[in-house]
Amino acid sequence: MWGNQRLHRAKECNKGITKRCNMLTRKTLSLYVPVIVAFLLILSGCATSSSTSSSGGIKAGPGVDTTNKTITLGILSPYSGPVADPIGIPLANGVKAYFDHINDNGGIDGYKVKFSEQDTQYNPQLEVQKYNQIHNQVLMIADSLGTPTTFAIKDQATADHMLVSAATLSSALAREKYLILVGTPYRLQVENAFDYIVNKLSVKNPSTGIIYQDDEYGQDGLTGYKEAKSAYNLHDVAQVTYAATDTDFTA
Structure with a gap:
């Protein structure tokens, strides 16, 4: 049921998302995480008519709990292996630190953001496995670190209409509809x-x-x-x- 709801929501928001994704590929890294908040408002605000609405207008669906007022985002990052210490863990911590600040200041329309964190070890096969474990439990992937790993999930993410904030600068991924890149390829x-x-x-x-x-x-x-x-x-x-x-x- 949740998968169908996300599909419907994404179709409703598709034009706005595509326009914003194209704009984001030209932004600097300093704008990367704050812009995710705008996407969350777009995604959580578009819903099927059968979804339960909160008083603030955010709709129930994958990753959105209107009872406990939480929004769950996915992180697919190497928490172990050769890429973990130099970039995997620091970048994931940066994403979480930003949303800690958002939560400390009232959240997103009163909703607190939490995370489903998955260790991909910078392994494409493991990234696919972890994505499949959480894709029906999160509103979007807030951090997918790595070019080969993001390549591994891009087709499935497109089929799921899953927005992915990708920590990669691959020019081959720049035109993917559901990927947000962080800078110049x-x-x-x-x-x-x-x-x-x-x-x-x-x-x-x-x-x-x-x-x-x-x-x-x-x-x-x-x-x-x-x-x-x-x-x-x-x-x-x-x-x-x-x-x-x-x-x-x-x-």
Whole structure:
């Protein structure tokens, strides 16, 4: 029942969500979490006629408990493994800290935000498993960390009309209807860097190389590198890969 309600709500809100998602891909990271609040109001305010309404206009549905006045969001992030300490845990803590502030100041239309936190270990298969465990229990995914992991759930999230705030900058995901990205794609970052080197610093035909992660995350940067190589006549010295699980980077 909840899945059908979310589907209906998402269809009703589809045009507004799509417009806002396209805008968000051009915003800076500093706007990332606050904008989620606006999406929550949109999602929780659109409902089927059979949903139970609270006095504030928020509707019951997946992740929305009108009896206890709570909104549950999902976090799919590596809490263990090689990516946990440098980015997985800090980013998840940042998302939670922001909503702690929201809760301390009255919540969202009187509703308190809570989380279903899942450890994906930066593993795409585990991300899919964790997503399937919680997708009928949350209003949206407030944090899906990683390019290969987010790739793994994007089709299912689209089928579920599940809004996903994705901690990835992959250009290949930028046009996905239900994904919110947090900044300029890796591909364009690489191209912008070489544009600056060649056109601003006047370094012509620089000798360059790239070390990239051997998955969708690294491939997006590699695409930008190859495009820049052609556009700016770069002298390519080497292209070397590494795995996300590698710990030894000596030659």
